[in-house]
Amino acid sequence: xxxxxxxxxxxxxxxxxxxxxxxxxxxxxxxxxxxxxxxxxxxxxxxxxxxxxxxxxxxxxxxxxxxxxxxxxxxxxxxxxxxxxxxxxxxxxxxxxxxxxxxxxxxxxxxxxxxxxxxxxxxxxxxxxxxxxxxxxxxxxxxxxxxxxxxxxxxxxxxxxxxxxxxxxxxxxxxxxxxxxxxxxxxxxxxxxxxxxxxxxxxxxxxxxxxxxxxxxxxxxxxxxxxxxxxxxxxxxxxxxxxxxxxxxxxxxxxxxxx
Amino acid sequence: xxxxxxxxxxxxxxxxxxxxxxxxxxxxxxxxxxxxxxxxxxxxxxxxxxxxxxxxxxxxxxxxxxxxxxxxxxxxxxxxxxxxxxxxxxxxxxxxxxxxxxxxxxxxxxxxxxxxxxxxxxxxxxxxxxxxxxxxxxxxxxxxxxxxxxxxxxxxxxxxxxxxxxxxxxxxxxxxxxxxxxxxxxxxxxxxxxxxxxxxxxxxxxxxxxxxxxxxxxxxxxxxxxxxxxxxxxxxxxxxxxxxxxxxxxxxxxxxxxx
DNA sequence: ACGCATTTGTTCGTATGTATT
DNA sequence: TAATACATACGAACAAATGCG
Numbered sequence: 001x002x003x004x005x006x007x008x009x010x011x012x013x014x015x016x017x018x019x020x021x022x023x024x025x026x027x028x029x030x031x032x033x034x035x036x037x038x039x040x041x042x043x044x045x046x047x048x049x050x051x052x053x054x055x056x057x058x059x060x061x062x063x064x065x066x067x068x069x070x071x072x073x074x075x076x077x078x079x080x081x082x083x084x085x086x087x088x089x090x091x092x093x094x095x096x097x098x099x100x101x102x103x104x105x106x107x108x109x110x111x112x113x114x115x116x117x118x119x120x121x122x123x124x125x126x127x128x129x130x131x132x133x134x135x136x137x138x139x140x141x142x143x144x145x146x147x148x149x150x151x152x153x154x155x156x157x158x159x160x161x162x163x164x165x166x167x168x169x170x171x172x173x174x175x176x177x178x179x180x181x182x183x184x185x186x187x188x189x190x191x192x193x194x195x196x197x198x199x200x201x202x203x204x205x206x207x208x209x210x211x212x213x214x215x216x217x218x219x220x221x222x223x224x225x226x227x228x229x230x231x232x233x234x235x236x237x238x239x240x241x242x243x244x245x246x247x248x249x250x251x252x253x254x255x256x257x258x259x
Numbered sequence: 260x261x262x263x264x265x266x267x268x269x270x271x272x273x274x275x276x277x278x279x280x281x282x283x284x285x286x287x288x289x290x291x292x293x294x295x296x297x298x299x300x301x302x303x304x305x306x307x308x309x310x311x312x313x314x315x316x317x318x319x320x321x322x323x324x325x326x327x328x329x330x331x332x333x334x335x336x337x338x339x340x341x342x343x344x345x346x347x348x349x350x351x352x353x354x355x356x357x358x359x360x361x362x363x364x365x366x367x368x369x370x371x372x373x374x375x376x377x378x379x380x381x382x383x384x385x386x387x388x389x390x391x392x393x394x395x396x397x398x399x400x401x402x403x404x405x406x407x408x409x410x411x412x413x414x415x416x417x418x419x420x421x422x423x424x425x426x427x428x429x430x431x432x433x434x435x436x437x438x439x440x441x442x443x444x445x446x447x448x449x450x451x452x453x454x455x456x457x458x459x460x461x462x463x464x465x466x467x468x469x470x471x472x473x474x475x476x477x478x479x480x481x482x483x484x485x486x487x488x489x490x491x492x493x494x495x496x497x498x499x500x501x502x503x504x505x506x507x508x509x510x511x512x513x514x515x516x517x518x
Numbered sequence: 519a520c521g522c523a524t525t526t527g528t529t530c531g532t533a534t535g536t537a538t539t
Numbered sequence: 540t541a542a543t544a545c546a547t548a549c550g551a552a553c554a555a556a557t558g559c560g
Contacts, residue, residue, distance in 0.1 A: 086556030345537030
């Protein structure tokens with residue numbers, strides 16, 4: 001149910017602002033949105049699954065269909081839900097072509113999306129260095145999993161990734177499981193570890209390749225590389241992954257829409 | 260008025276799909292959205308101005324307030340309009356802090372937005388090279404204006420821009436007008452030339468500084484620079500600017516949100 | 519192949535709340 | 540305080556897409 005145990009018909013009077021308190025008010029549809037988000041987070045509806053219809057949800061929360069609709073609209077705009085007319089509303093998942101390209105912005109010279117092949121170099125549990133710990137909101141020395149991998153596009157090494165994962169959440173992750181898994185890495189995280197990436201921030205820089213990197217990426221030492229440092233967040237804006245990538249941008253570029 | 264001269268109450272029957280034709284149907288609110296966009300494009304309401312209230316627009320187009328609201332919501336989501344509760348709905352403008360940061364993604368090490376100072380190096384009318392012509396959808400040899408400028412952040416040269424503008428639209432643009440103008444460049448374009456940038460696509464790469472660039476940006480020749488090639492669009496997705504920037508990313512980075 | 523039930527999408531109308539002038 | 544404008548909420552009806560019998 002929504003907020004007031006009393007009136008459910010009186011629209012605006014639903015959540016009266018507490019006279020003394022500051023900013024405790026929130027519109028009904030945002031309260032519903034929060035309830036839906038919690039259900040998603042707790043796994044009541046899993047990625048790819050159908051959630052109850054608007055009418056059912058309206059009955060469950062004792063609000064109008066329109067209010068549920070607005071809450072769902074907001075979640076769909078954040079890519080947490082996907083609406084399909086005539087079929088229902090589904091929990092978004094990384095197991096679809098759509099979701100991939102939201103998190104991989106490198107495209108071919110002609111603008112075509114790329115389909116990289118993964119080669120895992122390394123996967124270890126270690127104690128978090130202080131900078132990683134800070135970004136993952138852990139204490140320095142807490143456990144993290146670090147994965148190194150090379151992405152090849154059309155047989156050519158193009159991206160060198162170093163991926164740091166929240167240790168407690170990714171217990172049991174090994175190089176074998178990564179190598180065996182068919183499909184996107186975030187799909188594995190979602191299905192096998194119940195951790196869904198829903199948002200990320202990237203910091204981009206141009207850097208010069210050091211000797212080791214140059215060797216792995218088959219470029220000259222000192223060659224310019226695009227450095228992409230990503231922090232990925234799950235529900236509740238909790239950071240769960242830090243990813244440092246070095247991209248060869250001779251035959252590809254990073255595409256970004258400003259709008 | 261919307262589409263059907265006949266019924267205005269019968270909701271869904273508004274635009275019946277022509278049986279033989281393909282995809283001529285569009286919901287009412289999208290038709291209204293298109294009409295609003297046309298009024299924006301034609302300058303009926305200028306950047307920064309207040310547009311008529313939802314109720315007035317509903318009367319004008321003979322639709323319900325809710326339908327107007329949905330059209331405005333869509334335009335606000337595309338940053339063409341800005342809603343302000345209690346005041347009205349305004350045409351978006353580049354003369355506000357908000358709009359700046361949508362088109363300048365470089366931020367300080369600590370994430371703070373930067374306030375660069377412009378130094379104009381050059382401004383000429385020339386015939387478009389073929390690659391620029393193609394990107395601006397002109398014929399090779401058509402007139403374009405090319406501007407070169409240096410952006411300094413905290414006294415240090417940080418961005419070298421080469422800006423190619425649609426010649427016919429920017430007739431009369433000179434280095435003096437650029438230098439005199441107080442405020443953002445896109446603000447000048449909007450106020451003085453009636454050209455509003457509403458969207459852009461950027462292609463990012465890492466490149467090595469050549470000798471001239473290195474000198475202007477005060478870095479070593481061969482230093483890694485972030486290359487940002489932007490194509491900016493105005494109403495109707497018409498390209499009107501190609502901008503090639505080289506960014507020094509030692510003390511700053513390009514920030515991007517994925518989500 | 520057809521029709522029916524279900525579900526989201528669109529549209530209208532109305533009332534009330536909140537913010538601004 | 541009053542008027543105006545956007546924001547929220549409810550209810551009702553029909554359209555369009557889908558899936559099933």
